[in-house]
Amino acid sequence: MNPTTTIAVRAARQAGSVIMRSFSRLDTLTVSEKQVNDYVSEVDRNAEQAIIGTIHKAYPAHAILAEESGAHGKDDFQWVIDPLDGTTNYLHGFPQFAISIALKHRGKLETAVVYDPLRDEMFTAARGAGALLNDRRLRVTDQKGLKGALLGTGIPFRDQRYMDAYLGMLKALTQETAGIRRPGSAALDFAYVAAGRLDGFWELGLSEWDFAAGALLVQEAGGVVSDIRGGGRHLETGNVITAGVRLHRTLVETIRPHLPDALSA
Ligand code: IPD
Ligand code: CA
Ligand code: CA
Numbered sequence: 001m002n003p004t005t006t007i008a009v010r011a012a013r014q015a016g017s018v019i020m021r022s023f024s025r026l027d028t029l030t031v032s033e034k035q036v037n038d039y040v041s042e043v044d045r046n047a048e049q050a051i052i053g054t055i056h057k058a059y060p061a062h063a064i065l066a067e068e069s070g071a072h073g074k075d076d077f078q079w080v081i082d083p084l085d086g087t088t089n090y091l092h093g094f095p096q097f098a099i100s101i102a103l104k105h106r107g108k109l110e111t112a113v114v115y116d117p118l119r120d121e122m123f124t125a126a127r128g129a130g131a132l133l134n135d136r137r138l139r140v141t142d143q144k145g146l147k148g149a150l151l152g153t154g155i156p157f158r159d160q161r162y163m164d165a166y167l168g169m170l171k172a173l174t175q176e177t178a179g180i181r182r183p184g185s186a187a188l189d190f191a192y193v194a195a196g197r198l199d200g201f202w203e204l205g206l207s208e209w210d211f212a213a214g215a216l217l218v219q220e221a222g223g224v225v226s227d228i229r230g231g232g233r234h235l236e237t238g239n240v241i242t243a244g245v246r247l248h249r250t251l252v253e254t255i256r257p258h259l260p261d262a263l264s265a
Helices: 003-023 033-058 086-094 165-174 186-193 208-220 245-257
Strands: 065-066 070-072 075-084 098-105 109-115 121-126 128-134 150-153 179-181 200-203 223-227 240-242
Touching: 003 033, 003 075, 003 098, 003 109, 003 121, 003 245, 033 065, 033 075, 033 098, 033 208, 065 208, 065 223, 075 186, 075 208, 098 186, 098 208, 109 186, 109 208, 121 208, 128 208, 150 165, 150 186, 165 186, 165 245, 186 200, 186 208, 200 245, 208 223, 208 240, 223 245, 240 245
Parallel strands: 065 075, 150 179, 150 200
Antiparallel strands: 065 070, 075 098, 098 109, 109 121, 121 128, 200 240, 223 240
């Protein structure tokens, strides 16, 4: 394992213990919703601080882009961090959430870690070196078309502008595939595409920290990540499609007729 992956794994495990410590006490905290919201915010912040602390101990000069504390520092190396992806699931005790940590060098993804602390599943990738789940090498599926495919997605829940367009995509893909899942953690959705548990995934309106690590995992597992029109602007726009090479092409073509002009790539 290269040194930056080692550090990312260490940081993810530390955040994992912060998150799991609090997860076993959710019951007592749901008495007051406000408290729960505050408490979860504390979990997010504490997990993020644990990650940043570990990274900065090893690489004090590196820049950070983290969901809770924003962008800080200026350097060719930048760590992109979502300390708890799947907050709504976590809040409800729904067991699907993860820690997502990616390292970019001059804008290019170098290292990726997505960690599911509940199942102790550590997904890692380094550019040019492949993707792993714990010690097992990952490969996307060889699914050719929609028939028989299992897809993941995210249903828009904040920005409702493109809801009708999204429902058009959902309808078309529901009619043609074996099924659609909405697990609720984009980082894990990407990791599952890399692991061949999902054949493909699409979502509108993600943030970079939701899927920067996931994108490298899929690429290193032999898959394709693109923006919603099939181009390369996914990290900027957050409108993404990912799958193995052949299915990816079909997904782009099936989604295209439903895209409103106003929706950026
Ligand atoms: C969310 C999850 C979810 C996706 C949302 C994200 P958060 O991240 O990844 O699956 O649909 O768009 O915001 O807020 O739980 O870190
Ligand atoms: Ca997220
Ligand atoms: Ca988050």
